[in-house]
Amino acid sequence: MEENPTWIPVVALALRDASARVLLQQRLPHKHHGGLWEFPGGKVESAENPRFALVREIAEELGIRIETTKLSPLFLADEAGVEAGPAGVVLLLYTCREWRGAIAGRDGQQWGWFTLDEAAGLPLAPMDGDLLSRLKILDAVAGQ
Numbered sequence: 001m002e003e004n005p006t007w008i009p010v011v012a013l014a015l016r017d018a019s020a021r022v023l024l025q026q027r028l029p030h031k032h033h034g035g036l037w038e039f040p041g042g043k044v045e046s047a048e049n050p051r052f053a054l055v056r057e058i059a060e061e062l063g064i065r066i067e068t069t070k071l072s073p074l075f076l077a078d079e080a081g082v083e084a085g086p087a088g089v090v091l092l093l094y095t096c097r098e099w100r101g102a103i104a105g106r107d108g109q110q111w112g113w114f115t116l117d118e119a120a121g122l123p124l125a126p127m128d129g130d131l132l133s134r135l136k137i138l139d140a141v142a143g144q
């Protein structure tokens, strides 16, 4: 095993609508995990604040504005938990219920609102599946 491996921070958003559905998008076919569904987001750039990285990624991918102050951190997933691989991706999930603007798949990706049960029936990227399982537990505890 590498002695001091590096990591790749990735931020993701569980955007919830008034019915507590969650927004998921489908990864484009040519990408890693192409065709699988994920929480929108992306890589944090070097030394970038993760909340600001998420605001940037969400504007780029969905054309909407979210506020750093309206984000709540939830939990993380890492590759060791779900898939073997050297890349060291760590996915940090935030949630938010407010946004401004009309949602659009700016990269041409499919997206939709799903109940957590519907989301669990989709083919999900591995770490997103892990995060969704935790979100279901959190909602159950919160009585949603």
Ligand SMILES: Nc1nc2c([nH]c(=O)n2[C@@H]2O[C@H](COP(=O)(O)OP(=O)(O)OP(=O)(O)O)[C@@H](O)[C@H]2O)c(=O)[nH]1
Binding pocket: 010, 031, 032, 033, 038, 039, 041, 042, 043, 087, 089, 091, 125, 126, 127, 128
């Ligand atoms: N959402 C998600 N990303 C994952 C998983 N596993 C994994 O290696 N990744 C990697 O985490 C990164 C997510 O960042 P991204 O969404 O900006 O990546 P991307 O493919 O659009 O852009 P890229 O071309 O810069 O890699 C990608 O490199 C993706 O391949 C996973 O289970 N879920």
